[in-house]
Amino acid sequence: MKVGAKHYRSIWYDDAEQVVKIIDQRWLPHEFRVVNLKSRNDFAVAIRDMWVRGAPLIGATAAFAVSEEMKRDASDASLNETWEILHETRPTAINLRWALNEMRARLKDLPEADRAAAAHILAQQICEEDVECNRQIGLNGLEIIKKIAAAKKPGEAVNILTHCNAGWLATVDWGTATSPMYHAAEAGIPVHIWVDETRPRNQGAQLTAWEMDSHGMSHKLIVDNAGGHLMQHGDVDLVIVGTDRTTSHGDVCNKIGTYLKALAARDNNIPFYVALPSPTIDWTLKDGVAEIPIEERDGDEVTKVWGKMEDGRVGQIQICPDGTPGGNPAFDVTPARLVTGLITERGICDASAEGLAELFPERVLN
Numbered sequence: 001m002k003v004g005a006k007h008y009r010s011i012w013y014d015d016a017e018q019v020v021k022i023i024d025q026r027w028l029p030h031e032f033r034v035v036n037l038k039s040r041n042d043f044a045v046a047i048r049d050m051w052v053r054g055a056p057l058i059g060a061t062a063a064f065a066v067s068e069e070m071k072r073d074a075s076d077a078s079l080n081e082t083w084e085i086l087h088e089t090r091p092t093a094i095n096l097r098w099a100l101n102e103m104r105a106r107l108k109d110l111p112e113a114d115r116a117a118a119a120h121i122l123a124q125q126i127c128e129e130d131v132e133c134n135r136q137i138g139l140n141g142l143e144i145i146k147k148i149a150a151a152k153k154p155g156e157a158v159n160i161l162t163h164c165n166a167g168w169l170a171t172v173d174w175g176t177a178t179s180p181m182y183h184a185a186e187a188g189i190p191v192h193i194w195v196d197e198t199r200p201r202n203q204g205a206q207l208t209a210w211e212m213d214s215h216g217m218s219h220k221l222i223v224d225n226a227g228g229h230l231m232q233h234g235d236v237d238l239v240i241v242g243t244d245r246t247t248s249h250g251d252v253c254n255k256i257g258t259y260l261k262a263l264a265a266r267d268n269n270i271p272f273y274v275a276l277p278s279p280t281i282d283w284t285l286k287d288g289v290a291e292i293p294i295e296e297r298d299g300d301e302v303t304k305v306w307g308k309m310e311d312g313r314v315g316q317i318q319i320c321p322d323g324t325p326g327g328n329p330a331f332d333v334t335p336a337r338l339v340t341g342l343i344t345e346r347g348i349c350d351a352s353a354e355g356l357a358e359l360f361p362e363r364v365l366n
């Protein structure tokens with residue numbers, strides 16, 4: 001998507017410099033920094049410390065980690081070790097395991113001499129496929145927005161609430177939850193986006209708000225606790241969020257706080273949709289609450305917040321007593337029964353085993 005007049009992806013291979021480049025998201029919205037990732041450790045740190053984040057982008061970054069490592073050492077030992085090192089960086093987003101498995105499965109039977117070139121092509125393919133999936137998700141989600149717009153007065157905006165950042169910065173391009181919003185705006189449908197700030201790391205305030213602002217989308221930043229109130233007063237027509245892992249039965253794991261939005265949406269009869277590319281589906285799991293590993297992050301992310309100081313410096317301040325520890329589960333699970341539908345690249349389906357099986361019959365495990 002555009003940053004100023006220039007089109008950017010969240011990750012890309014620079015052919016001239018022969019290096020993988022990312023936008024270091026820790027500094028947004030205050031500073032736009034592009035950094036190079038070279039060593040396997042660079043990639044692992046970038047994922048673990050959230051220079052890049054968002055399930056699809058984590059997967060794409062891991063794919064490039066394998067391809068760059070294959071240039072240095074294309075042995076089986078290196079392939080397996082890279083899989084292990086990358087896999088342990090973040091536990092919840094299934095796209096990480098998916099991308100690593102794709103890379104290993106396609107490389108392991110090739111002669112070592114051919115692996116680097118093949119890995120490079122495959123990592124690029126994973127990125128291209130993500131972009132195309134998200135574009136399709138946008139077109140499919142647009143149909144939902146169109147129906148809501150049709151019931152409104154001419155010129156009246158469709159109010160959409162989103163949580164965390166499931167925007168283009170969380171994918172390679174377009175975003176999942178945001179793609180229908182951009183497609184609606186392109187189709188001339190007025191949309192207004194309620195952006196949850198998304199404590200503790202404030203991906204909504206720092207990333208989604210920046211994306212919306214950069215694209216001239218009508219939006220307003222709200223505290224995480226405001227959603228229920230806005231829903232009760234008719235100010236939200238639709239909720240669209242992303243997901244880090246969705247089970248084969250339609251349970252949706254996403255950024256902490258998503259479950260509470262789904263409960264409030266249900267209580268107020270507001271449609272609650274989840275946008276996801278198929279690599280985010282974990283076909284091996286059924287019960288999301290019982291089975292999905294939830295990342296527990298450093299308590300400092302709760303007791304402190306990052307922001308721009310009055311003197312313009314970007315820094316961190318503590319918001320609680322010195323002795324208060326922070327508890328930081330990073331994701332929660334919204335049971336399928338609270339999800340109106342899943343917006344995928346193949347279409348929209350019920351959040352259920354049957355709904356997913358209808359769209360992805362070849363993936364159903366016996």
Ligand SMILES: CSC[C@@H](O)[C@@H](O)C(=O)COP(=O)(O)O
Pocket residue numbers: 053054055056093163164165166167170171175176177203241242243244254255330
């Ligand atoms: C299209 S991204 C979907 C999810 O990955 C997104 O909603 C999310 O929760 C990101 O969490 P993060 O901890 O910032 O990686």
